[in-house]
Amino acid sequence: MNQAQKRAHWTAVIEQQKQSQLSIKQFCQANGINYQTFFYWSKRLLSTDTTQTLQPIVFNEQPHSSPESVVLFFANGIRAELPAALNATQIKLWVDALQ
Known part of the structure; x- marks a missing residue:
């Protein structure tokens, strides 16, 4: 089972x-x-x-964002622009903090 x-x-x-x-x-x-x-x-x-909660994260390429950053749009309306050089652990910390 x-x-x-x-x-x-x-x-x-x-x-x-x-x-x-x-x-x-x-x-x-x-x-x-x-x-x-x-x-x-x-x-x-x-x-x-x-x-447990599931928060969808939408990844969109925006013309106004620089190639050195990643912009995250959360379902709760938060928009976060993070440096593209962050590793997966750092990104997870940011995502957890913003939800």
């Missing part, structure tokens, strides 16, 4: 528990689910949903 399938499986299991009107402990016992595993996936799915 790949990660996407595991996520889908545990999302369904957690939803079944919510609809079952059983306590988590009772639900796990009735369905042969390890109690700690249930909590691991509950926490993992909850934390993933609240922390």
